[in-house]
Amino acid sequence: MAKLTNQEIIDSLKEMTILELNELVKAIEEEFGVTAAAPVAVAAAPAEAAATGPTEVSVILKDVGATKVAVIKAVREITGLGLVEAKGLVDKCPSPIKENIKPEEAEEIKEKLMAAGAAVEIK
Numbered sequence: 001m002a003k004l005t006n007q008e009i010i011d012s013l014k015e016m017t018i019l020e021l022n023e024l025v026k027a028i029e030e031e032f033g034v035t036a037a038a039p040v041a042v043a044a045a046p047a048e049a050a051a052t053g054p055t056e057v058s059v060i061l062k063d064v065g066a067t068k069v070a071v072i073k074a075v076r077e078i079t080g081l082g083l084v085e086a087k088g089l090v091d092k093c094p095s096p097i098k099e100n101i102k103p104e105e106a107e108e109i110k111e112k113l114m115a116a117g118a119a120v121e122i123k
Contacts, residue, residue: 055103056100056101056102057106057123058096058101058122059096059109059120060096060121060122061096062093062118062119064118065116066117070117071113097120103122
């Protein structure tokens with residue numbers, strides 16, 4: 001069997017439906033004994049708190065806007081959730097997308113969600 005290039009694999013993934021991609025992920029998880037869930041990083045407590053502002057904030061999805069599908073895709077990308085879980089999170093507006101994260105990361109997430117058409121708040 002000929003070895004596929006990375007571009008050939010990416011091209012074949014682009015042609016797959018969501019259901020086919022979901023089945024592929026499950027097959028890969030079974031075959032290699034891994035999970036597609038996003039790893040949870042444990043942050044070390046800082047030695048000194050910065051006096052300039054909060055060190056941890058939360059990103060709250062306030063309104064989906066007119067492009068719900070784009071917002072669901074953005075939420076999936078940001079959180080690593082599956083399609084059903086991401087849709088459920090978007091449907092429950094207002095809802096937290098990520099909590100207790102650095103302000104810089106929160107700004108990046110806010111930009112992605114706003115580009116998708118959502119209204120976002122950082123608390």
